[in-house]
Amino acid sequence: MTQELERDTDMTPTYVGVVILEAAIIVVLWFLGRAFS
């Protein structure tokens, strides 16, 4: 139980994925606003 609770692995690739997805969404929304204004 304690060992399971302490499971703590590096998730850097996931964090990078979060930032990339957010950047992509912002770019898409910006283009959407420009394209259909």
Next chain:
Amino acid sequence: MRPLDWLVVVAYISWIVIDGLRRSKGTDKVDGYFLANRSLPWWAVGLSVMATQMSAVTIVGTTGQAYTTGLRFIQFYFGLPIAMVILSLTVVPFFTRARVYTAYEYLERRFDVRTRSLASFLFLMGRALALGVTLAAPAVVMSTILGWTLPATVAAICVPMIVYTTIGGVQAVAWTDVKQMFIVVGGMTTAVGILVYGITRNVGFGQALHLAGATGRLQAIDFNFDLHEKYTFWSGMIGGLFLMLSYFGCDQSQVQRYLTAKSIDEARQSLLMSAFVKIPLQLLILASGVLVFVFYLFEPPPMLFNRVHDPQVAASSRAADYAKLERAFDREVATRREAAARSDRTAFLASDTRIQDIRSSATKIVAETTGDTGYNDVNYVFPTFITTRMPIGLVGLMIAAIFAAAMSASGGELNALATATIIDFYRRHFVRNASETHYLRVSKLATISWGLVACVVAINAANQGSLIEVVNRYGSFFYGSLLGVFILGILTKRATARGAFWGLLAGMAVVLFVAFRLPWIEFLWHNVIGAVVVVVVGMAISVLM
């Protein structure tokens, strides 16, 4: 609402209560009741985190907001993914290893009992009032739409929620949240599908986007740095970041969700689920509002969606003026439809502006004749669309989704209020060495008590627009400051108990001053100001005294 729709709503509410209770295993001890014995999988915790954040206002209010102003509200969430990454790296491993029940327990370990009690007290006051408002806002709308009295609507949301939260504890809340999220996402996706089908019977989807875009409703991003503007890229990225750090890192209603995860990794994954999914989900909801706008370009909309005052207006001295506005509205809607169909942008925009003017005049007449200065039309747009335009059965599904959102947001909050009351006050200050059975019994009593308080607040808040505003502001008074005190504790070794306590008070005082004396600074920035003041004042007192 037809009998089949009612059947769907009743069957759904019965199912979530029964299944919630069935899943509440191992809740005969405090650890099981408040933390599910730290046994829940990441995906269930992640859905519970999202369900707790998503209230019914998110569905009825956000869609209405998108109907009137478009997608720009999405910027409010821009700080969320970054906040989740920061929290995954900092407080998640920290709280999990500390084996705390509440976030505020940590403050006693790091500073003193005074700081812990103050922080927990601020949470209890703010969250109890916010819970009342969380229930009031959808209850007001649904009571009008369904023709129920307000107390009956509040009871329809509260009673099942209090029952499963009290008996099943955090496990019942989490597993109920999982189901609620599926219903909400399923319901919203269905609504979008029906809207797209309805729109494309009249116009191509590309043309629909051009029509929405012509009115500015697809302008989601505003890069101007302007403290007067509520939603900009910068207020969302900076103010929103501080708000989300505080909400997910220091607010017990969220901290408790990820404390139930099996491990540090699973707690992280549960938060990162929101980091990936929250903005797309919010876009789905906002898109529904924009699509409702396009839908009503080709199908006749009501002049005002909130018809609660219709009889009063019809019996007033302004009845003739109101009827005249309705006739002008119908004519203008026909003109706008023709302009939209022949893609005449200039005529379409001119007609749309005249329609907005007519709606404003109608709103003024309603407010004048009824004295309802807080008259709100925005929250009624989507429920009106659901109940008048969706097929039988699906109406029931959507109403169930709104009830689901109201219950899932409030269940998590209620559970957290009981936890902070028992762990931070009752067990810490009053009865320190009682049996598990005793603590479990008072925990259930605390849950019922806070549930009743929330119902009373909800019924009273519904009739006082100003109270709702005060409650919303209250959250910003303490959120940033609470974040500041946790930053002092986690990121610095030199901060003392005295610095933390007085820094917390100073942060709240400054935010209070800014909120009332500098009202042009929009509320998202209050979170930044509060956190910075607590850190600066707290460090200064720690170093100098």
